[in-house]
Amino acid sequence: MPDKRRRVVITGIGAVTPMASDVEGTWKGILECRSAVDYTTLFDASTFPTTFSGQVRDEALVRQFDGDPELKHSGRNVRFILVAADQAFRDSGLDPAKMDSRRTGVYLGAGEGPPDCVRFGQLLADTWTGTGVDTAAFLSGAVVSLNNLTEVFQEPNIAAGLLARRYRALGPNMTCLTACAASSQAIGEGTAIIRRGDADVIISGGTHSMLHPFGLGGFSLLTALSRRNDSPQTASRPFDRARDGFVLSEGAALLILEELSRAQARGARIYGEVLGYGTTGDAYRVTDMHPEGRSAKSAMRMAIADAGIRPEEVDYINAHGTSTDVNDRVETVAIKEVFGEHARRLPVSSTKSSIGHLIAAAGAIEAILCLLAIRDGVLPPTINYRDPDPELDLDYVPNACRKANVRIALSNSFGFGGQNVSLVLGRYPL
Amino acid sequence: MPRRVVVSGIGVVSPLGQSAAGHFDALADLKCGIAPITAFAVGEFPVKCAGEVRDFKGSKFLKNRKAIKMMARDIQLSVAAASLAAKDAGIYDGVKDPTRLGVSMGAGLIPTELDELGAGVAVSLDEAKRFDLRKFGRDGLANLFPLWLLKYLPNMLNSHIAIEYDAQGPNNCITAGSASGLLAIGEAARVIERGDADLMLAGAAESKVHPLSLVRLYLAGKLSTAPDIAEKGTRPFAKGRSGLAAAEAAAVLVLEELSHARARGARVYAEFAGFGTSCGGQLTEDVSPDGRAAVESMRAALADAKMGAGDIDAIMANASGLSEDESEALAIARVMGAGKAVTATRGATGHSMSASGALDAAVCAMALEKGVLPGTLGAEDPGGLPVTVVAQTREGGLTALLANAFSFGGQTASAVFRRYS
Numbered sequence: 001m002p003d004k005r006r007r008v009v010i011t012g013i014g015a016v017t018p019m020a021s022d023v024e025g026t027w028k029g030i031l032e033c034r035s036a037v038d039y040t041t042l043f044d045a046s047t048f049p050t051t052f053s054g055q056v057r058d059e060a061l062v063r064q065f066d067g068d069p070e071l072k073h074s075g076r077n078v079r080f081i082l083v084a085a086d087q088a089f090r091d092s093g094l095d096p097a098k099m100d101s102r103r104t105g106v107y108l109g110a111g112e113g114p115p116d117c118v119r120f121g122q123l124l125a126d127t128w129t130g131t132g133v134d135t136a137a138f139l140s141g142a143v144v145s146l147n148n149l150t151e152v153f154q155e156p157n158i159a160a161g162l163l164a165r166r167y168r169a170l171g172p173n174m175t176c177l178t179a180c181a182a183s184s185q186a187i188g189e190g191t192a193i194i195r196r197g198d199a200d201v202i203i204s205g206g207t208h209s210m211l212h213p214f215g216l217g218g219f220s221l222l223t224a225l226s227r228r229n230d231s232p233q234t235a236s237r238p239f240d241r242a243r244d245g246f247v248l249s250e251g252a253a254l255l256i257l258e259e260l261s262r263a264q265a266r267g268a269r270i271y272g273e274v275l276g277y278g279t280t281g282d283a284y285r286v287t288d289m290h291p292e293g294r295s296a297k298s299a300m301r302m303a304i305a306d307a308g309i310r311p312e313e314v315d316y317i318n319a320h321g322t323s324t325d326v327n328d329r330v331e332t333v334a335i336k337e338v339f340g341e342h343a344r345r346l347p348v349s350s351t352k353s354s355i356g357h358l359i360a361a362a363g364a365i366e367a368i369l370c371l372l373a374i375r376d377g378v379l380p381p382t383i384n385y386r387d388p389d390p391e392l393d394l395d396y397v398p399n400a401c402r403k404a405n406v407r408i409a410l411s412n413s414f415g416f417g418g419q420n421v422s423l424v425l426g427r428y429p430l
Numbered sequence: 431m432p433r434r435v436v437v438s439g440i441g442v443v444s445p446l447g448q449s450a451a452g453h454f455d456a457l458a459d460l461k462c463g464i465a466p467i468t469a470f471a472v473g474e475f476p477v478k479c480a481g482e483v484r485d486f487k488g489s490k491f492l493k494n495r496k497a498i499k500m501m502a503r504d505i506q507l508s509v510a511a512a513s514l515a516a517k518d519a520g521i522y523d524g525v526k527d528p529t530r531l532g533v534s535m536g537a538g539l540i541p542t543e544l545d546e547l548g549a550g551v552a553v554s555l556d557e558a559k560r561f562d563l564r565k566f567g568r569d570g571l572a573n574l575f576p577l578w579l580l581k582y583l584p585n586m587l588n589s590h591i592a593i594e595y596d597a598q599g600p601n602n603c604i605t606a607g608s609a610s611g612l613l614a615i616g617e618a619a620r621v622i623e624r625g626d627a628d629l630m631l632a633g634a635a636e637s638k639v640h641p642l643s644l645v646r647l648y649l650a651g652k653l654s655t656a657p658d659i660a661e662k663g664t665r666p667f668a669k670g671r672s673g674l675a676a677a678e679a680a681a682v683l684v685l686e687e688l689s690h691a692r693a694r695g696a697r698v699y700a701e702f703a704g705f706g707t708s709c710g711g712q713l714t715e716d717v718s719p720d721g722r723a724a725v726e727s728m729r730a731a732l733a734d735a736k737m738g739a740g741d742i743d744a745i746m747a748n749a750s751g752l753s754e755d756e757s758e759a760l761a762i763a764r765v766m767g768a769g770k771a772v773t774a775t776r777g778a779t780g781h782s783m784s785a786s787g788a789l790d791a792a793v794c795a796m797a798l799e800k801g802v803l804p805g806t807l808g809a810e811d812p813g814g815l816p817v818t819v820v821a822q823t824r825e826g827g828l829t830a831l832l833a834n835a836f837s838f839g840g841q842t843a844s845a846v847f848r849r850y851s
Contacts, residue, residue, distance in 0.1 A: 136473020165711025
């Protein structure tokens with residue numbers, strides 16, 4: 001049994017998303033039913049099967065690190081999370097200089113940094129023999145043309161290391177990369193670390209940018225992305241009959257997880273409590289979800305059991321809701337089965353309709369949006385919901401935000417390959 | 431009563447062998463797994479040797495052999511080690527309740543096979559032979575394998591293993607450089623302790639025997655070009671060390687809750703007794719000069735095991751032949767006192783990064799069961815470092831070992847394994 005004597009609350013949040021370079025701007029845009037999706041301008045994507053994305057448009061935010069001798073080699077993912085972490089720390093009122101370093105840790109769901117596409121691609125081109133790459137020529141070319149730190153910054157663990165250094169966090173330090181479930185997993189496992197007593201504060205969340213030619217190209221090949229190139233703003237339409245794929249986005253979201261009594265002792269503002277966490281594997285196919293959502297259901301049930309609540313107590317679900325045919329159908333079926341009669345009254349929305357899919361960072365931003373729904377008593381909408389799919393008949397909070405008393409929210413994150421994570425977040429005090 | 435975690439199965443695929451026993455025996459015999467690279471031509475590149483898994487055929491370890499085409503080398507190595515571990519633990523044909531069997535793997539940044547992406551790039555050049563992204567979007571993509579992206583996602587180690595063994599329980603993939611394998615094992619133990627699973631397939635796999643990985647390590651100044659590397663290895667802690675050798679390997683442990691293992695009469699290698707992690711936050715060294723994070727993770731692992739420094743017979747060190755080996759030696763001395771026995775396997779196997787800590791976890795469990803501590807290939811005078819490098823394989827009297835695995839990037843992991851009797 002999990003040790004429930006130590007409880008975990010969220011006392012600081014930060015985010016950089018395609019909608020805005022902070023949490024409140026992102027929340028406002030979502031409640032106003034805006035779409036953060038537009039044509040990709042980071043590189044010329046006009047010939048790709050999908051020409052649009054959820055790109056972070058704040059270039060000044062990205063460029064602020066260009067003068068730093070070390071960080072100038074970092075990718076967008078690293079820059080996003082450094083900004084989000086600053087916001088979250090300021091928001092939390094914690095002073096890293098006064099914290100017990102050994103009791104502060106980091107658990108991120110972080111993606112790899114963007115590759116050096118142009119230089120790497122050119123190397124492959126220059127060493128292509130007609131049937132394969134001449135590896136000897138590649139090696140001798142690469143030592144000249146590739147940059148050490150640019151390669152180093154592609155490692156997914158760099159962000160967690162930099163945060164540890166910046167905030168003097170000498171406690172447990174982890175990075176997980178369970179595809180689209182990664183940062184939800186990080187929040188769940190980070191909570192487990194505090195509950196167990198191995199840390200009092202965990203800097204958690206995620207960051208990712210796959211908005212580069214190989215990332216956009218790779219997802220296009222999987223036919224997972226929407227190709228609604230004539231209307232980017234309406235491309236992400238979770239649960240709608242005409243949904244045709246997800247929208248690739250980038251960004252970071254960061255949450256300060258803190259042991260409850262410590263947060264109370266310092267009079268911290270508490271956004272909510274991590275009540276429950278579930279993690280399961282589909283064990284089905286690497287390309288498809290299990291058709292009945294077998295392990296998606298067990299992840300939700302596990303999180304609900306961990307929270308010690310009844311399913312009927314869940315007031316809102318922030319769905320994984322990618323806008324792909326299969327996910328939205330299977331997730332709907334799974335929710336109906338887990339919640340039974342309650343599913344008919346249970347609002348379920350996908351904020352990916354507004355901001356797209358932040359991949360490894362998706363779960364963390366969606367957890368933050370759940371906390372804001374609890375704080376403000378407002379449900380974020382599923383926008384672009386126009387043509388109901390007859391099989392998909394839940395209350396998707398279509399096209400307008402809605403006032404609601406939210407005590408408990410559940411957030412789903414399902415990764416490619418069958419990684420399923422559910423989090424239960426509650427108001428504090430309930 | 432806290433739930434205790436034991437090792438009840440081991441699978442290893444390494445440059446020293448394609449079985450756990452083969453790997454262990456070769457280490458104990460002080461064999462060297464580093465040899466001239468055969469996987470691809472290296473030409474004038476100054477590094478000629480690596481720790482390769484020769485004659486490896488991933489499909490023979492798979493129930494669904496067709497899946498092999500969706501697997502990068504790292505993934506193939508991981509499913510092979512998982513297969514060996516599952517057989518060893520007697521769970522190859524499944525477990526009673528698949529929702530109580532989970533997967534926790536450490537993985538690296540898996541690079542694309544050059545020929546695969548090259549085929550797409552080669553048709554995407556402008557008239558001056560420059561790589562043209564517009565052409566890549568229009569023509570290049572069509573020349574790539576449709577599932578190209580899935581072949582290289584780190585969590586695909588987990589996915590394929592979960593599918594092969596119907597593991598529907600908790601599933602996590604740790605990507606923390608060379609600390610990944612030991613961190614993944616530690617996280618798996620936590621999952622069992624807190625009651626979310628009874629069995630976990632836990633370990634890691636990585637292949638650094640890849641042109642891009644070699645270049646990255648070379649640019650970072652990590653690779654040794656010593657001429658005697660194929661006989662003496664990379665000589666961790668030795669005065670004459672000159673860097674590491676890239677390698678590839680996989681190791682998977684079956685971790686199991688003690689009473690569950692007893693009830694089914696499983697063979698128990700050792701107990702997973704303690705785990706600690708920290709982070710120094712440096713970018714390009716595996717131990718920071720002050721060694722603070724290494725000290726913290728070792729202390730945390732000892733505290734978690736409720737053991738003192740004197741209870742540890744020897745350290746399975748992270749040392750691989752880098753200059754940073756000195757910082758690890760100093761950190762070990764701070765925690766354990768001067769002159770602690772250390773043995774280091776990365777000199778003989780080469781450095782398989784993510785997999786390295788999992789390999790050492792496997793070696794610890796086998797060493798405790800057999801009562802044999804493998805020596806360190808190429809051990810020589812550590813030049814004033816405050817540790818005692820175990821040169822010759824020793825028999826008898828082992829009760830507990832502590833393994834270290836540290837990443838470039840600063841993450842440190844330490845785990846204590848205790849003899850089970």
